[in-house]
Structure formats: structure tokens, C-alpha cells
Amino acid sequence: MTNHITTKWLGNMAFESNNPSGLTIKMDAGPENGGESNGLRPKAMMLSSLAGCSGLDVASLIKKMKLEVGEFQIETIANLTEEHPKYYDAVTIEYHFHGSNLKEGKLQKAVDLSMEKYCGVAEMFRRFADLEIKTIFHHK
Template sequence: MGATNQITTKWLGKMAFESNNPSGLNLTIDAGPEDGGEGRGFRPKALMLSGLAGCSGLDIAMLIGKMKLDVRDFKIDITANLTDEHPKYYDKVTVAFHFHGDKLDEKKLKRAVDLSVDKYCGVMEMFRRFAEVKIETNFHHE
């Protein structure tokens, strides 16, 4: 049996919750005013996208270091389509990686993205279980 993660999420009243994390940091989850909340926290479905970007981003940052690649800046944009019917879930997700720099090794950066997407990122694998995931890799030579 593999490792287990455990979190506790406590209701703060109205539509707000506080959730802990193995890092020791807490985050607040809240609905927007249109759903009876005060908009003072993260939205659960959007948090899933942050988890996906963060998971893959950590892989790639590690690989950039190991491969000694020269990258000035790096960001991940995710666009996700929600189904119309309840329960609403992401059925199509596009993950766009953007690398900026004046000495980008496109071949090695593409390899880093592929390793994350196909081998290392567990959150990516979870998403593939319920969504069509499309990957885009963009190089901005500056």
C-alpha cells in the first residue's frame, strides 16, 4: 500500500471553510457572493487546476535544475471546460507551458515537459482519468 495524505477541513460559517495541508499551511475555501459566500477564499474546482499546474511545475523546475537549462521565466496557463450538467466537472483541459529566455534549449525543455506529463506528475494522471487533457509547449525567445 502506498503513502496516505490526510487533511482536515473545518467549516468557518456561511460558505467558508479552512483546510489544512501537510505543509503546515492552511488555506481558506469560500464560494462567491453569487453562491452565498463572501469570495474570501479559493474555489474548489479552480484549486484542482492550481494543484495540476503546481505538480507539473515542480517536476519541470526540478528538471530545469538537473539539466542546467537557462530559463529566465516559466509559467503554466490552464484552461478547463466545465460540463453543463451537475455534477459539473472538467471534461476538457488544456495545459499550456510558456518558457521565456534568450538561450532556451527547446529540445530539452520539451523533454522536461514530456517527462512531467507522461511519467512524474500524479495530478496529471488523475486528470486524465476524467478529462481529455491537451498539452501545449510555447517558447518565447527574448
């Protein structure tokens, strides 16, 4: 299967990129790099992609396992190297589950399945970064 994405220069430092969903995303640099901050930063979008990919897996497993989760969020904290080309060499992914009836074992299994078996973005990240996974349960 091949993905084909078109990314068009909008002038100055801004770009617009399409997606198989039919939606587009705008990217831009900050003023410190000649941009106007009118779009998302490309490297930071990689962290959103990582969280989104794994989050979709976990949400699907929550549904399949019929688990009760009030809220679920993923915090992605990455270290950017100082030398060019700058890249993420270490990433911590925190899964936060909130609820009054959290089944910790099953939720941990959902996270493990995503990170070890299903999430292709995590597999790509493993090629260049150390990943640390944390699961945090907030019982109400």
C-alpha cells in the first residue's frame, strides 16, 4: 500500500499538506525562524501522530473490552537534540486514564498491545528514539 501526500508551499514559511481523509493541515515556522506561527510545527506533529496512532489502538481496545473510562489523554514529552539535523532521541509517552471503575490490568494490556504490536508510528519512532511508556491511573 502506498500513501501519496501533496504538500504545497503557501509562501514565506507556510505549507499546506493534504491527507487521505480529504482534510488538509497547515504548517508554519515561528517568528524566530522567519514564519508567522500560522500553522503546526512539523516535528511536533510527529509527536501528535505518535499519540494519535497509539490512542486509536487503545480507544478501539477499550471499546472491544467494554471498559469504562471517563477520560483518557496521552502526554508525549520528547527531547530534541541540539545539533542539526535536530531530531527526537528520547520520548516519554504517558497514558492517563481517569474513571471510577478503571480495570488497570486490562487498560495496561491495551497500552502494551498498541505499543508492542499495533502502532506503526511507534515502530518508526523506535528506529531513532528511546521510548519510555508510562501508564497512570486516576481513580475518582
